Amino acid sequence: ILEHHAADIDVYHCPNCEPIHGPSMMKKRNNWHRHDYTEPNDGTRPVQAGTAVFVQQLQARSFASGHEILVPMQGSQVTQHYLEREGFHYPIAVHDLDGLGLKLPPPSFSASDVEHYVGANKVIDVIDVARQADSKLKLGEFVKYYYQPERPKVLNLISLEFSDTRMGDLVEVPEIVQKMSWVENYWPDDSFFPKPFVQKYCLIGMKNSYTDFHIDFGGTSVWYHVLWVRTEAYPVMWCYCYGEKIFYLIKPTKANLALYESWSSSPNQSEVFFGDKVDKCYKCVVKQGTTIFLPPGWIHAVLTSQDSMAFGGNFLHNLNIGMQLRCYEMERRLKTPDLFKFPYFEAICWYVAKNLLETLKELREDKCQPQGYLVDGVKALISSLKTWLRRELTQPNSEVPDHIRPSRLIKALTQEIRFLEDESNKAGKSQGSAECSLSRSSLEKGYQAQRAARWLLDHRHRHHLHHHHSRKLPSNLDVLELHTLEVLKRLEVGPLKEDPAFSSKVNGKFKKVSAVAVDGSHDNALRLVLCNGKIMR
Numbered sequence: 001i002l003e004h005h006a007a008d009i010d011v012y013h014c015p016n017c018e019p020i021h022g023p024s025m026m027k028k029r030n031n032w033h034r035h036d037y038t039e040p041n042d043g044t045r046p047v048q049a050g051t052a053v054f055v056q057q058l059q060a061r062s063f064a065s066g067h068e069i070l071v072p073m074q075g076s077q078v079t080q081h082y083l084e085r086e087g088f089h090y091p092i093a094v095h096d097l098d099g100l101g102l103k104l105p106p107p108s109f110s111a112s113d114v115e116h117y118v119g120a121n122k123v124i125d126v127i128d129v130a131r132q133a134d135s136k137l138k139l140g141e142f143v144k145y146y147y148q149p150e151r152p153k154v155l156n157l158i159s160l161e162f163s164d165t166r167m168g169d170l171v172e173v174p175e176i177v178q179k180m181s182w183v184e185n186y187w188p189d190d191s192f193f194p195k196p197f198v199q200k201y202c203l204i205g206m207k208n209s210y211t212d213f214h215i216d217f218g219g220t221s222v223w224y225h226v227l228w229v230r231t232e233a234y235p236v237m238w239c240y241c242y243g244e245k246i247f248y249l250i251k252p253t254k255a256n257l258a259l260y261e262s263w264s265s266s267p268n269q270s271e272v273f274f275g276d277k278v279d280k281c282y283k284c285v286v287k288q289g290t291t292i293f294l295p296p297g298w299i300h301a302v303l304t305s306q307d308s309m310a311f312g313g314n315f316l317h318n319l320n321i322g323m324q325l326r327c328y329e330m331e332r333r334l335k336t337p338d339l340f341k342f343p344y345f346e347a348i349c350w351y352v353a354k355n356l357l358e359t360l361k362e363l364r365e366d367k368c369q370p371q372g373y374l375v376d377g378v379k380a381l382i383s384s385l386k387t388w389l390r391r392e393l394t395q396p397n398s399e400v401p402d403h404i405r406p407s408r409l410i411k412a413l414t415q416e417i418r419f420l421e422d423e424s425n426k427a428g429k430s431q432g433s434a435e436c437s438l439s440r441s442s443l444e445k446g447y448q449a450q451r452a453a454r455w456l457l458d459h460r461h462r463h464h465l466h467h468h469h470s471r472k473l474p475s476n477l478d479v480l481e482l483h484t485l486e487v488l489k490r491l492e493v494g495p496l497k498e499d500p501a502f503s504s505k506v507n508g509k510f511k512k513v514s515a516v517a518v519d520g521s522h523d524n525a526l527r528l529v530l531c532n533g534k535i536m537r
Contacts (some may be wrong), residue, residue, distance in 0.1 A: 003135040006130050035131045035270065046271040047211045050132040058210070058303060063275070066091075066284030069249065069467065070292075075099030078176050078293070084371060088221070088319045091249060091284065092293040099177030100291060104311060107228045107288070111204055111309070115143045117167035118160070118202075129154040129209050132270060146206065146307075156209035156304070163197040171198050174223055174291070174312055180317040186351045192402060196343040199313035205245075205304035213250070213274040213301045215260070218342030219327025220314035222294040229288050230307040245304055247284040248275055252297030252323065260299050261330055274299070296323040316348065318356075321377030325349075325384045346388055346399035353381050353409055360416040374422060378413060385410050480528065 001009070012027040020026075031041040033053035039045060047054050076099030078092060096099055105113070120140025127134055130153065142157060162168055177199065178184050187195055190411050198220070212329045216222055226245050250256055263274050275281035286292055294300065297320070314326055328345055342348075356378055363370050391397070394406050400406050529537050 001135060002141060004126070004133075004137065007128070007131065007133070009319070037130070038327060046268075048132075048270040049273070050129045050270075052130065052208070052212045054211055055208045055303070058273075059305075061275075063248065064280050065285035066247070066249065066282045069251070069282050070284055071387075075101075075291075078174070080176060080179050082101075083176070083180075084320060084373070086315075087373070088293075090294045090295065091298065093284075093286070094291045094293075095287075095333050096289060097291070100153075101172070101178075102223075102225065102291060103170075103172035105170050109227065109309070111143045111146050114160075114167065114202055114204065114309075115139055116398075117164045117170065118162055122160075122165070124157060125159050127156040127158065127209075127211070129156050129206075130131045132212065146204065152204065154206050156206065156211065157204040158201070158211060160202045161197050161200060162202055162366060163200045167202070168200060170238075171200055171311055172446070173207060174293075175314050176293075177223055177313065180315065180319070182316040182318075182348050182352055186355050187348060188351065191347070193347050193350075193399070196348070198342065199315060201312050201314075203308075203310040203312060205308050205310070207304065207306050209302075209304040211302045213248070213260070213263075213268070213299050214298055215297055215327050215330075216294075216314055217253070217331070217336075217340060218316060218345045219296040219320075219324035220316055220342060221296050222312060222314055223291065224286070224290040224294070224312035226286055226288050227309045227311060229305075244288070245286045245302060245308060245310065247286060247292070248301040248303070249282045249294075250275065250278050250286055251280070252299060252300040256299065257297070257326065257330070261334065264334055275301070296320040297327050314342070316342070318352075318377055319373055322380035324379050329384070344399060347401060349381060349384065350399070350401055350404050351408070353378075353385060353413060354404055356381070356410065357413050357416065360413075360420075364419055365415065369423070370420070376418070379417060382410060382413050383416070385413075405534070409436075422443060484530075 001012075009024050010027045013024045027038050029037045031037055031039055031045075033041075033047040033051050035046055035048050035051065047057065065421050071090050075094050075097065078094060078100065097104070118139055119144075120138060122139040123136055124139050124142060125134055126137050126142055137155075139160075145151065145155065162171075183196055183199070198217075229244060250260075259277050260274065263269060263272060263277060266272070278419050280430055284292075308454070328342070331341055340344065359374075360370060362376065385406065388397070388399075389410070392400070392431065409421050414503050528535055
């Protein structure tokens with residue numbers, strides 16, 4: 001029997017007993033407002049979330065308009081530069097695909113097509129909405145039930161991550177997500193931990209599906225696109241119309257987050273509508289063809305008024321690091337099962353810390369002031385990394401990557417923040433320094449060359465350590481270092497006038513492809529071919 005059917009059986013009769021005793025005896029329904037529908041309907045028990053009565057009452061409630069908080073934008077306007085400048089604190093709505101860089105199947109793409117591309121035997125988690133209970137099911141069984149003319153239960157599929165299936169090629173996430181995502185930008189290919197796949201979800205909701213208030217794991221931001229909504233006008237034929245999904249949104253203020261944590265840990269959570277506990281809960285109607293972006297930490301519930309299909313995903317980024325960390329720590333306090341947490345959240349934070357240390361060093365060397373959100377984010381990261389390191393002594397978690405020296409990394413980051421604070425104090429007395437908007441996209445052009453140059457420079461220091469007090473001879477690696485730094489300056493700052501001293505040390509000017517030739521009489525002789533600042537061979 002299917003797992004979600006088991007909850008409805010009162011007395012089970014096996015196939016051998018069925019001919020004598022008849023089919024299994026099912027539980028008798030006594031109410032439509034409790035997760036346990038066998039409870040007596042005596043009017044003493046409150047309505048629970050997800051039940052038929054709850055959904056009916058929810059649709060009759062009044063809320064603040066989503067227009068008060070929703071920021072309508074064109075796809076081409078949703079850029080990293082815009083979000084770095086304006087911040088990402090309120091939900092964004094984009095009403096068509098133009099300029100988003102989002103690739104999706106056509107609106108005719110059906111539940112059967114999902115089964116075809118993902119595979120009927122894929123085991124999925126579905127939610128029995130009326131009981132708000134999770135159960136496992138094969139995708140083929142779910143799709144078969146989905147197409148039944150009569151469906152005694154409302155089942156909601158919200159956790160089908162399909163990156164590693166054939167359907168993965170049919171969807172490309174929005175360009176802004178690719179550019180900002182920690183996983184895309186900072187997760188190393190050679191990581192011991194498996195790469196988290198959380199950017200491509202397919203959501204198939206039956207009519208009256210409801211997901212109660214929650215914060216997405218790790219305080220991740222969300223992209224969400226409604227592909228189609230089916231009308232009731234044509235019970236036999238499919239009709240893809242301009243229907244809607246309804247989001248109930250709550251701003252993640254300190255007060256609201258504290259209320260949310262208290263509500264989440266209360267024994268009667270399902271009997272209390274969280275929207276009633278806060279100052280304002282906004283109702284946002286998301287129509288077919290619309291894409292929304294939710295910032296970190298936003299508390300939200302979702303109602304699917306008609307059968308629908310949507311695509312979405314989650315991503316961590318640099319703009320609200322503090323909020324992401326607060327949400328993760330809340331999950332720990334609430335003892336959220338690992339299944340419902342961001343995979344290897346602490347590991348990716350260590351990777352990010354290592355990369356942000358490089359970014360801060362580069363900005364300092366260029367005498368540029370990092371943007372405020374980055375400084376605040378690094379401070380929050382330092383605090384969390386220290387906490388995790390202390391916790392590691394009593395509660396080993398083993399999410400520190402092997403090649404990272406945690407204490408040294410925390411110390412170096414703290415030092416960079418002190419440098420910034422010292423510079424800020426000096427700037428307060430004088431005229432200040434320029435703030436540089438050095439985004440990941442601008443850094444990554446020279447990133448490989450920078451890493452190579454730093455490694456070679458460290459290697460040179462180690463190799464010549466015993467000559468510390470002697471006269472320093474020109475090194476072939478000095479030539480490489482000078483050349484690489486010049487390349488990086490050109491790539492990140494723009495064309496510079498040719499430095500004659502540099503030209504005399506390096507054979508020829510740097511062009512599209514250049515070679516650094518060195519004297520072959522030494523055992524550390526190198527010949528490097530660079531293309532656009534990257535060492536090719």
